Amino acid sequence: MTAVLKEVPRTPMAATSSNDTPARVSSLLNRLREVVGDEGLLCKPEQLLVYECDGYVVEKKCPDVVVFPTSTEQVVAIVKLCHEFDVPFVPRGAGTSLAGGCLPIGGGVMIALTRMKQIIEVNYRDRYAIVEPGLVNVHLTNHLKGSGYHYAPDPSSQGACTIGGNFATNSGGPHTLKYGVTVNHVLGAEVVMPDGSIAQLGGVTEDSPGYDLTGLFVGNEGTLGIATKVIVRLTRDPAAYRTMLGIFETVSDATKAISEIIGAGIVPAALEMMDQGIVSAVEQAFHFGFPLDAGAVLLIEVDGLEVAVDEEAQRISALCTQSGAREVRQANTQKERLLLWKCRKQAFGAIGRLSPSYCTQDGVVPRTKLPEILEFIIACGQRHGLRIVNVFHAGDGNIHPILLFDERDTEQVKRVLEASDEILGKCIELGGSVTGEHGIGVEKISFMDKLFAAEDLAVMGTIRDCFNPTGRCSPGKMLPTSAGCGNEAMPRIKPGRRAAM
Amino acid sequence: MTAEFTPTTQSELARFVAENAVGDKRTLSPVGGRTALHYGFKADEAQTVIAMSGLGRVVDYPARDMTITVEAGMRMDELQATLASERQRLPIDIAQAGRATLGGALATNTSGPRRFGHGTFRDFVIGISAVDAHGRAFKAGGRVVKNVAGYDICKLLVGSRGTLAIITQVTLKLRPLAETSALLWSSFASLADIDRALERLLISDARPVAVEVLNPAAASLIAASSRCELTVTAPVLCLGVEGSKREVDWQVETLRREVAPFGVTSSNVVSDPEAAAMWQALTEFQTCADDPLTFQANVRPSQCVAFLERATKLNVAVQAHVANGIVIGQLPESAATVDETTTILNELRQAARSSNGNLHVLHCDPEWQPLLPMCGAPEPTWPLMRQLKQKLDPHGLLNPGLFVDGVESR
Numbered sequence: 001m002t003a004v005l006k007e008v009p010r011t012p013m014a015a016t017s018s019n020d021t022p023a024r025v026s027s028l029l030n031r032l033r034e035v036v037g038d039e040g041l042l043c044k045p046e047q048l049l050v051y052e053c054d055g056y057v058v059e060k061k062c063p064d065v066v067v068f069p070t071s072t073e074q075v076v077a078i079v080k081l082c083h084e085f086d087v088p089f090v091p092r093g094a095g096t097s098l099a100g101g102c103l104p105i106g107g108g109v110m111i112a113l114t115r116m117k118q119i120i121e122v123n124y125r126d127r128y129a130i131v132e133p134g135l136v137n138v139h140l141t142n143h144l145k146g147s148g149y150h151y152a153p154d155p156s157s158q159g160a161c162t163i164g165g166n167f168a169t170n171s172g173g174p175h176t177l178k179y180g181v182t183v184n185h186v187l188g189a190e191v192v193m194p195d196g197s198i199a200q201l202g203g204v205t206e207d208s209p210g211y212d213l214t215g216l217f218v219g220n221e222g223t224l225g226i227a228t229k230v231i232v233r234l235t236r237d238p239a240a241y242r243t244m245l246g247i248f249e250t251v252s253d254a255t256k257a258i259s260e261i262i263g264a265g266i267v268p269a270a271l272e273m274m275d276q277g278i279v280s281a282v283e284q285a286f287h288f289g290f291p292l293d294a295g296a297v298l299l300i301e302v303d304g305l306e307v308a309v310d311e312e313a314q315r316i317s318a319l320c321t322q323s324g325a326r327e328v329r330q331a332n333t334q335k336e337r338l339l340l341w342k343c344r345k346q347a348f349g350a351i352g353r354l355s356p357s358y359c360t361q362d363g364v365v366p367r368t369k370l371p372e373i374l375e376f377i378i379a380c381g382q383r384h385g386l387r388i389v390n391v392f393h394a395g396d397g398n399i400h401p402i403l404l405f406d407e408r409d410t411e412q413v414k415r416v417l418e419a420s421d422e423i424l425g426k427c428i429e430l431g432g433s434v435t436g437e438h439g440i441g442v443e444k445i446s447f448m449d450k451l452f453a454a455e456d457l458a459v460m461g462t463i464r465d466c467f468n469p470t471g472r473c474s475p476g477k478m479l480p481t482s483a484g485c486g487n488e489a490m491p492r493i494k495p496g497r498r499a500a501m
Numbered sequence: 502m503t504a505e506f507t508p509t510t511q512s513e514l515a516r517f518v519a520e521n522a523v524g525d526k527r528t529l530s531p532v533g534g535r536t537a538l539h540y541g542f543k544a545d546e547a548q549t550v551i552a553m554s555g556l557g558r559v560v561d562y563p564a565r566d567m568t569i570t571v572e573a574g575m576r577m578d579e580l581q582a583t584l585a586s587e588r589q590r591l592p593i594d595i596a597q598a599g600r601a602t603l604g605g606a607l608a609t610n611t612s613g614p615r616r617f618g619h620g621t622f623r624d625f626v627i628g629i630s631a632v633d634a635h636g637r638a639f640k641a642g643g644r645v646v647k648n649v650a651g652y653d654i655c656k657l658l659v660g661s662r663g664t665l666a667i668i669t670q671v672t673l674k675l676r677p678l679a680e681t682s683a684l685l686w687s688s689f690a691s692l693a694d695i696d697r698a699l700e701r702l703l704i705s706d707a708r709p710v711a712v713e714v715l716n717p718a719a720a721s722l723i724a725a726s727s728r729c730e731l732t733v734t735a736p737v738l739c740l741g742v743e744g745s746k747r748e749v750d751w752q753v754e755t756l757r758r759e760v761a762p763f764g765v766t767s768s769n770v771v772s773d774p775e776a777a778a779m780w781q782a783l784t785e786f787q788t789c790a791d792d793p794l795t796f797q798a799n800v801r802p803s804q805c806v807a808f809l810e811r812a813t814k815l816n817v818a819v820q821a822h823v824a825n826g827i828v829i830g831q832l833p834e835s836a837a838t839v840d841e842t843t844t845i846l847n848e849l850r851q852a853a854r855s856s857n858g859n860l861h862v863l864h865c866d867p868e869w870q871p872l873l874p875m876c877g878a879p880e881p882t883w884p885l886m887r888q889l890k891q892k893l894d895p896h897g898l899l900n901p902g903l904f905v906d907g908v909e910s911r
Binding site: 123124125126127148169170172176180181183184193199200201203204205206207208209210211212213214215216218219220236239259262263265266267304305307308311364365366367368393396397398431432433434435436437438439440444447448451452453455456457458459460462463464465466467478479 | 563564565566567568588589610620621623624633637638639640641643644645646647648649650651652653654655656657659660661665676677678700703704706707708744745747748751752797799800801802803824825826827856857858859861876877878880881882883885886888889892893904905
């Protein structure tokens with residue numbers, strides 16, 4: 001590997017080669033300024049502090065400079081300068097990654113895409129929109145409102161996260177259960193490749209001849225290039241919804257209901273679980289009227305035709321009751337429905353009421369294994385003397401156990417890390433994965449060789465090296481390097497306190 | 502001189518390919534049901550055919566998780582029968598399901614009319630195992646429905662035509678079987694009238710899973726093959742719906758009402774059990790082996806009808822999965838020479854390209870293969886794809902020259 005993975009001094013400018021001199025540094029800064037202007041560049045230490053981490057706050061590293069391009073041509077020029085000066089670069093959207101996807105390992109140039117946020121074209125007849133990567137997910141949703149169409153992926157962080165970030169991480173969200181994740185809604189992209197060339201992947205028509213590079217690039221975590229335009233699929237709005245709240249005495253009854261619903265061949269639009277700990281925090285924050293003594297609640301939404309949703313809602317309600325639900329309520333108004341969803345999507349924000357710090361995981365298990373993994377999580381919490389609460393995408397088997405702790409207590413911190421690793425290890429053992437939607441980033445890189453065999457990683461490495469041979473584009477992400485230098489520069493000392501989910 | 506190897510386990514295949522990679526370096530061609538052998542550029546015949554028919558087992562079917570893991574040589578009709586026993590399905594229409602294998606269908610990214618409602622292979626493959634040209638048995642994805650660990654090589658192998666790796670095992674996300682289905686077959690005075698109806702359907706109250714437009718030539722072939730008594734002398738808009746009996750009835754009535762003002766001259770409803778035959782006829786249209794040539798054009802949905810009008814003038818029978826912008830065309834028997842065929846294809850290809858699309862040949866006389874746009878016009882990203890092919894298969898052992906790497910010599 002090249003020297004780009006090495007720890008480098010924060011200032012002056014990214015000194016990855018030994019012959020770096022202040023003159024050379026200021027030369028790069030000047031050249032970058034020529035591209036993006038004074039207003040498009042940050043390089044003072046106090047300005048850079050904001051960019052030292054994303055939603056994964058465990059590992060921190062300031063970039064040496066942050067640039068804010070406003071066009072594809074500027075991104076190209078920046079990437080070419082990075083090569084000329086032999087410095088690493090990393091793209092960043094809103095920085096909501098929970099896995100350190102935007103961490104500038106080795107410093108270098110951070111390419112913040114937030115000023116490229118235009119909606120370039122919306123075409124309802126051909127059911128696509130072309131947007132710039134810095135567009136905030138919910139801004140697209142708002143733009144499409146009233147048209148009868150929407151962009152389906154709805155990560156809980158959609159109020160902040162960008163379409164470019166969603167593209168890079170293949171983001172999910174509550175409604176992916178029925179509608180699929182980001183990759184299922186991306187038709188193509190314009191990508192600035194790691195060497196600075198521009199590639200048009202896919203397009204506005206389906207089935208472009210050739211390999212599905214679009215599909216490969218979605219979820220590449222910035223390691224294969226920088227998306228500068230994304231062509232997304234528009235989806236017809238559902239005609240009707242029924243949103244329900246199933247109230248259960250125990251977590252085990254709730255997971256049984258989930259299993260029964262999926263097993264009965266029903267695919268709800270969303271199926272989310274919150275346990276007692278989360279419910280009490282959410283209730284204090286939003287005053288929905290959740291029962292505080294319930295062991296768990298399920299938030300279930302079915303959508304479809306008006307003639308069909310009531311029947312489906314009744315079937316689900318009956319399955320909940322059979323599984324021991326105390327009560328199944330239905331949201332009677334759109335306002336009530338939106339409040340329920342607000343409670344769910346902002347649940348992580350309410351956790352501050354429970355403890356000073358928390359750490360969440362993103363494991364996935366086959367849906368029928370949910371009771372098993374939840375029992376394991378409870379036992380694991382008891383074994384380590386930790387409080388763990390749960391709010392997650394139950395219908396997909398995508399768990400988000402939240403480990404509560406106080407980061408001032410180093411011994412407790414150690415137990416949190418151990419418990420997290422045990423939970424993810426159990427997910428693998430049950431036939432699942434260590435990340436359903438947050439990505440590997442830097443956080444879970446050490447799990448890659450537990451999830452995949454050496455051959456699997458070798459093939460993935462071949463693909464990365466094919467498009468990113470110098471490794472300067474997003475170094476140290478997703479794939480463990482054979483020399484093991486991807487992660488060791490970043491020893492994990494503290495679990496994350498997550499800002500949003 | 503073509504040898505054939507029929508592995509019975511995935512590791513046996515990996516060993517064979519690994520030995521070949523360090524030894525004879527014979528060119529290899531994986532085959533499933535052999536329904537698409539002449540799909541792609543004309544290339545030298547592979548020295549060894551890898552017959553996947555011996556790898557057809559169900560590896561794991563946790564029906565209550567709504568996923569299945571099977572070996573790639575499993576025939577599509579067997580797969581669907583296995584799933585149907587649990588009231589589940591893979592909702593992708595595959596032609597010649599009695600011969601086609603899952604691996605082959607996936608490698609050619611086959612689809613049919615219901616792709617509008619359900620999507621294509623890329624939406625259902627959640628895990629894949631394959632053997633690369635070095636003989637490395639590798640996997641990507643997993644067995645859970647949501648998973649973002651590592652590169653999504655599943656997507657890369659869908660439609661890769663056996664040129665990057667030999668697909669050995671696949672994990673699929675499943676859907677429940679629909680209780681029932683129906684098709685509303687409406688004839689219109691002109692294709693232009695259909696276009697106006699399609700505009701209206703953009704905000705339909707119903708949610709059809711298939712939106713098909715057929716010119717009279719295609720309508721008559723499809724009606725004959727489905728053995729349904731239908732009007733076939735005019736252009737047809739055929740809308741497919743699925744769901745409970747109540748949903749299906751309601752949608753058929755709603756759609757009938759919505760399209761009525763746009764010049765419907767006659768309409769029929771094809772319900773179950775006849776609907777099954779109609780779905781099959783709509784799916785099999787792309788494989789009529791008697792005709793000189795079948796092609797697929799990909800255009801923007803809004804340009805589909807204009808494309809159909811043009812094709813109709815050239816006496817081509819055309820079916821469009823119109824909401825996806827996919828057009829399947831069969832050339833008339835009058836297109837008997839390669840020159841006539843080329844003239845027709847060039848005009849249509851031009852039309853497709855002017856709509857940001859392209860056109861490729863699905864099936865033709867093998868002798869014509871070197872002369873026709875078998876894989877469509879080269880796209881600007883083909884050099885990137887060749888680079889990837891070169892990295893994964895440096896000696897060019899897997900179906901060399903058949904796909905994006907076949908263009909250099911052209």
